[in-house]
Every structure is written in C-alpha cells, then in structure tokens.
Amino acid sequence: MDDRRIGRAPAWGDAAVGAAVLALAAIVAWQTNLIPAHAVYAQVGPKVIPWMATAMLAVLGTLLTLQGVRGGWQHEQHGELNVWALAWLLLGLALNVVLIGLAGFIIASTLLFTCTALAFGSRRLLRDAAIGFVLALASYVGFDRVLGYKIGSGLIEGLL
C-alpha cells in the first residue's frame, strides 16, 4: 500500500508512465487552448472544465514521475513479455483493421481469430481457422441479417 519506498534506485518504467501522463496533460492543454471561446453568454465557457482536467493531469503526472524517480510503486508480479504472442496479436489486430473494409468482416475476423489462437499457443492452425470462420459467419448472419446490426459488406458477405 505504501507508495514511498525511500532509498531505492529510480524505477524508470514508473517514471516513464508519469512522463506519459505529463505528455497527455500537455496535449490536453494544447487542445484546450484551441477551443474557440467567443461564446460569452455562458457563465462557464467550454474551456473551464478542460483546464481543470489539464491541471489534474499535470499535478498527477508530476506526482507519478516523482514517485518513479524515488523508487516507484509496488506492482503485481507479471510474467516475462512473450514477444511471439504480442507479435501475433498485433498482426491479427492490424489485419482486422485493414481487411474489414476491403475484404469484409468474415475474412478479417477469421484471420483475427486465428492469429489470437496462435498468440495463445495453439498449434492447430486449420482447426482454429475453421472454428473462426464458422464463428464469424454465424455472427455475421445473426447480427447483420437477423438482428439488423450492420457490420458492413464484403467478399463473402456478398455471396450470402
């Protein structure tokens, strides 16, 4: 519970998180400054709460950075980064964003499903792809056609 562990080496990861919050504060400040505020009829213009949010982020970012430099805070124990899992997941997410418009939801989701399964250590590529395809197809029919919840068109979608 105690965040202050005195006399420790700086925890650069924690300090970097603090710096990231400070960077967010800077972005929020920059964007707040850009809000047009010629509307004088309101007692409280559109900038007041954004400035409060900026101040909050700036103060908290400073505190977090200081905590980081002073040795950081206690974390839950995590495992080592599994680089392959990360790579497969990021590939799946990227493919999904690119292909959902070009090839349609069913193809994009089948690939996303397969990449996720690989990221979780599955070695049965064909089985996973088949399950992913059936799931994507069933979801498309269920959501888009039956419930009328539009999830776009595409190559396979056009055949249905």
Add this chain to the structure above:
Amino acid sequence: MDTLAQLAAGFAVALTPYNLMWCLVGVTVGTAIGVLPGLGPALTIALLLPLTYKVDAIAAFILFAGIYYGAMYGGSTTSILMNTPGETATIVTSLEGNKMARRGRAGAALATAAIGSFVAGTIGTIGITFLAEPVVNFALRFGPAEYFSLMVLAFVTVSAVLGSSAVRGLTSLALGIFLGLIGIDLQTGQPRFTFGLTELLDGINVIVVAVGLFAVGETLYIACFRKRAGSEVLAVKDSVWMTREDWARSWKPWLRGSAIGFPIGAMPAGGAEVPTFLSYFIEKRLSRKPEEFGQGAIEGVAGPEAANNASAAGVLVPMLALGLPTSATAAIMLSAFQSYGITPGPLLLQQQSALVWGLIASLYVANVMLLVLNLPLVGLWVKMLKIPEPLLYGGILVFATIGTYGISQSQVDLILLYAMGITGLFMRLFDFPTAPVIIGMILGPLAEQEFRRAMTISQGDVMIFLQKPLSLTLLVLALVAVVGPQLWRLLRLRSRSG
C-alpha cells in the same frame, strides 16, 4: 402510492412473458460471462448497448440487470473451481472456496455461494425497494451545487479511496474525464479535443473505451504477460448441496455479509472489495473453528459471497435514485438511460415509475432464476470453464470487433478500440485501476453540466459550492477522503519516530 403497491405494479411489468424472457436471457448470459475468465458485466453490457435501439427500455434494463446479477453468481463458480478470480470482488471467495474444492468439498462451496448469493441478493433487493424513495425524497432538495459536490465526492471515493493508490486512481479518473470531454460541447456547440477528426465530433463512444480496456487490454495482458499457463479446473466430486453442519455454519455469515455489503454498496463510494474483505475478517474472528480458515472454512465462502452480492444490489440505489454510478457497470447502464433519452436522477422514479419498479421487481425474479441456474445446472457452467483459451480469447476479440465496428462501420473506431486496449494493457502492468476511467467518462460531462448550472445561478460566484451547507459538507468529506489517509500515515510515522 406506497412502496408495496408500486412494487406490485412493478411485478405486473416484470412477470409478463416477454419481460420474463429477457430476464432469463440476462441471467443466463450473465452467469456465463461471470464464469468465463476475462469477461465481466461491464464489458458485456457495453457490447449489448446497441440493443437499446431495438428493444424498449424496460426490456433492455431487465436484460442488463439480469446480466449484472448473473455475473456475480457466475464469478463465484470460477473462483471456487479455478482460483483465478476474474474480478477483485471474488478474490476473497477463492481464498477459502478453492481450498474447499481441493479438499473435495467443491459442491458444498458452490452451494453456500449460490444460496448465500440468493439470500444476499434478495435482502439487497428489498433494501433497494425501501431505500429508493427516501433517497429520492432527500435528493429532491439538491440543487446543481449539491449535485456537483456529490459527484466530486463520488469521483474521489471510487478512484482515491478504493484501490491501492490515490494518485493512480485519480490519474485513471482524469483520463476518463478527458475522454468524456471529447466532442461537441452541448451547451456552446464548440468542438473540443477532436484533433480535426470529424469522427470525434460526436464524442468517443463508451462501448469503444469499455471494450478496449476490458476485452482487448485483458487479452493482450493474458497473452503476453501471464506468469504461468492456464490453471486447472477442479472437479466437483461431492453433491452440490450442504450438510446440516454446513447450513448451521452458513446462515449467519450470509446475513452478516448482507448487512455489511448492502450499506457499503449503497454509499456513493460503492465497490465490492471493502465489504468482501471486511466480511472475511469478521467471519474469521467469529468462527468457532478459526483454525479452519486458510484450509477451506465454509464461513469464509458464505460471508464474502453474500457481501459481494448485497453490495452489487446496493450500487443500484445511487444509480437509480440519484443517477450516480459508482461502478463501471453502473456507469454503462447510466449511458443506456441516456441513449433512451431518459434523464437519470431523482425524477426518474416519478417520471419512469413503470421502468424503475419493473426493473426492481425483475431483480427478485432474477435471483430466483439464478438460484435454479446455479445449483442444479452448475455442471453446465463447469463445462464452460473447459473452453480452450486460444478459442475463448479469439472469440472475445471477434465480438469486440462486432460491438465496435457495428457502431458506425468506421475503422477509426477500431483503431481507437485497439489504442484503448494498449492503454488498458499498460494500466494493468503499472497497476492503475480501470473502472474510474469509465466512471469519469460518463459522470464527467454530467458533473460539468451541474457545475455550469450552479455557476449560472450564482452568476459566476464559485463560493456557491461552499455557501450551501450540504454542498460544503460533501466537499469536506471528499477532501477528507483524499487527504485523510495520507495525514493519518504521516501522524503515525511522526508518533513512531517521536
């Protein structure tokens, strides 16, 4: 009309076959997602928010409430059989529950959790029934200044008091407030934080943020940073029922757990961690067999599980009576009210009396359904625990895509979803709580509205927040909640060294 007559009218709404069907769907889906690790009620309700365009408000809220209650029941099954609690609220249940399962008493643990959840859920729902109107009557005296101060208090308690660090909790809250500010300012029509993107003019949808943080973030974390490969699912060897001794040792913890959980849940702070831990320590102290604690004491399952469910019911009091969400799930339910054009707050009970009382009545119904679903049918849920992880998480990401891409068929939403997922991963790695993000995002714009109203009334004088006694009291409480624990620590350090 008195409360009981209102409740009877509510039952007339809840017991129609159509609404019973939604309740059954809700509790079934809720139990399933409660059982599955990595899924929670906030995420599920967020994914189902688009339903609000298709079905009427009563059906949608009966569904959401069923999911909310169901997830509490389902969560205990996982923490007893797998020892990997998905939610902080069920950590305590796994302490003793998993030990009981290891000793071959999984059935008794599941039974005391389910029956305890039923007892506590019912007591909690009775609490909502009789507490809603008095709270509303009190809140009707609130002006904008009081409302703003109450929201500040809720902000502080959900982010700074619960959880391990005030600074990190408040940072999450500030991130949520920022996300909530994105889009056109409704009062002046000015765009804010849109970075020149027309997609952002309507603001960021809460679905994107909730699904990104809870589904994508969790998937990234489990795949990339988990310590050990999947833990085993313990078998249920005994019958799912309790012996005479189990009953004798369970009923008091159920009642005590309910008595602890409901009031804490109903306070503007909310949260299930505090009441479950409190109940655990009380039962440990009161138990006739304290030596069994740590080895699988049934009181340690019965009490915290009841406290968990009662506090979940309690959270609905400020949500329904004040429009004040104190958990991520409640915040998302509040955004469902908004998508129906219903203004949450003290007037809700008068203006939407059929909706609110129908919802409350359906909570009683949901509890009965859940008892049946979770005792005789528990074997079904145990099977769900055996879904292989690669397929489970693959499915979660596909559903996350549907929920997000279906909003506007825009890739911008998908990119935002993944950006929130990566943010969620870092928040998990650096121990930032995620619920305050959702609460800040939903409650932030409402707080801004009240702030502006109060300032308009006072003609720009900030002192209005300090001149109204009730507002001042709330702000002082908020200040004490942030600074109090730090001061206390300083004082103790001083007295120790001095």
